[in-house]
Amino acid sequence: MLRTLRIPFSATKHLPSRCCSGFVSRTRYVNQLKEDDEACLAALQNGHVFLFHHLRPLLQPTKTGTLRPAALVTPDVQSFLERLGSNPSLLKESVLIGCSEQNQAQFCLDVGELDQAAVEEACTGNFMDLGKSLFLLTGEEAPLLTKGQALLRWHQTSRFCSATGQLTQRNQAGSQRVCPSNGIVYYPKMSPVVIVLVSDGKQCLLGRQSSFPRGMYSALAGFCDMGESLEEALCREVAEEVGLEVLSISYSSSQHWPFPHSSFMLGCHATVSPTHTQLQVDHAELEDARWFSVEEIRSALK
Ligand SMILES: NC(=O)C1=CN([C@@H]2O[C@H](COP(=O)(O)OP(=O)(O)OC[C@H]3O[C@@H](n4cnc5c(N)ncnc54)[C@H](OP(=O)(O)O)[C@@H]3O)[C@@H](O)[C@H]2O)C=CC1
Ligand SMILES: [Mg+2]
Known part of the structure; x- marks a missing residue:
């Protein structure tokens, strides 16, 4: 099975907005304030x-x-x-x-x-x-x-050290907390999440959880397990949630995602074989999942 991570040129459009002379100095200024x-x-x-x-x-x-x-x-x-x-x-x-x-x-x-x-x-x-x-x-x-x-x-x-139970002390910027008795430094934590638009070349796959508002479908998503690569997490989530095997993967863009807490969401596209599109939805995870045509997506977006 081919599992490639390709960064398309278009990913550059998601770079943070910058004015050519100020970005570096602002970045270094913020870093100095953290220290x-x-x-x-x-x-x-x-x-x-x-x-x-x-x-x-x-x-x-x-x-x-x-x-x-x-x-x-x-x-x-x-x-x-x-x-x-x-x-x-x-x-x-x-x-x-x-x-x-x-x-x-x-x-x-x-x-x-x-x-x-x-x-x-x-x-x-x-x-x-x-x-x-x-x-x-x-x-x-x-x-x-x-x-x-x-x-x-x-x-x-995250106020207490998980090794000593002591109250940790933050730096003024709030970018870290330190345990006064053993010096362990704690940094803010994020959970990596993959979100993927699966396509068979003609249609794309969307699913809904029972907690979503009525009628809302979205790309499939899931938390990365400890030790997994992005590609492994993507293939596992698609297999678990809808029972399909992914053929190829391309990275699209990423963003901080505040739900349920601090997720770091990595957006990808993936393809499956047009001859293997039969879904076996895990109803413990998704209420429904189905294939949508380009016309259906266009009219929903309108
Ligand atoms: N279109 C969109 O923008 C969508 C965004 N999302 C986002 O994608 C992410 C993944 O959502 P979801 O599909 O529910 O995830 P998963 O498919 O991974 O399933 C959720 C389950 O994973 C377990 N889990 C494992 N690691 C974590 C963790 N770090 N934090 C919380 N739960 C964890 C929890 O199990 P248990 O509770 O049993 O412990 C939870 O019920 C979330 O950030 C969600 O907000 C999801 C769907 C659509
Ligand atoms: Mg999920």
């Missing part, structure tokens, strides 16, 4: 802060009636935190998520300990479920929030 707590704290004083409340991002309405993530300036955040009687060190719990094209460091902060309505009033915005927010935001804004939520969740759920 230098004092520099990171200084950047926080002049940076932008995106607020979350129990991991739900704050969105503000724009003049055109759309919603945008609220990029607040630190002095404003500091002053309403004081007004609402928050813990004075709360701002320092911000996590670094990047640097804007205007060279402004960007942070996320969860203010779940404060009254939600009071923060919403102070910021003229609303905290919204991240899943819903993703449908309302642009392709550039959404990754900022998914990254912020993932980092905030990681800090909320």
Whole structure:
């Protein structure tokens, strides 16, 4: 069986947006902030802060009636935190998520300990479920929030060293946590996931889980097992979920995927033989899977 991973030229269209002179300096600046707590704290004083409340991002309405993530300036955040009687060190719990094209460091902060309505009033915005927010935001804004939520969740759920049980200490950027007694360094964790559009040359294969909204079908997906390559995980998932053997694989693109938690999703195309397309759906995993013609996909996308 042929199992090749081909990176098509078109994958370059998914490279992060960059302005030719600023990308390298911004990247190095962010890296420096991860390594230098004092520099990171200084950047926080002049940076932008995106607020979350129990991991739900704050969105503000724009003049055109759309919603945008609220990029607040630190002095404003500091002053309403004081007004609402928050813990004075709360701002320092911000996590670094990047640097804007205007060279402004960007942070996320969860203010779940404060009254939600009071923060919403102070910021003229609303905290919204991240899943819903993703449908309302642009392709550039959404990754900022998914990254912020993932980092905030990681800090909320990884506070203790799994070897000693001691409280770990984070660096100012929030890019790592260290156990004070044995020095183990913990980094944020992601689960690799493969998502694959299987084709027999004429039709493509889509499936649905019972938890999906009515009528929704998607490409097949699954978590990579420990020790597996991307290709092995893809072939195993297709075999497990629909009982088919894959002939060839090509990589398409990747993205951070916030569900159920921090997944790292790798998107691929795969082919099966047009003479072996009979599905044996594992109904423990999928409610249904079936072949769709190009016309059906076109009309669904319309
Ligand atoms: N179109 C899309 O955008 C779609 C995206 N997805 C995404 O793809 C990913 C895979 O989803 P799914 O098809 O359900 O996965 P799988 O087909 O791998 O099956 C899910 C099962 O895998 C087990 N599992 C193994 N490793 C993990 C892990 N690291 N985290 C959670 N569960 C794990 C769980 O078993 P147990 O609970 O028994 O322990 C879970 O029930 C998810 O991130 C999901 O959100 C999925 C479908 C469509
Ligand atoms: Mg699956």
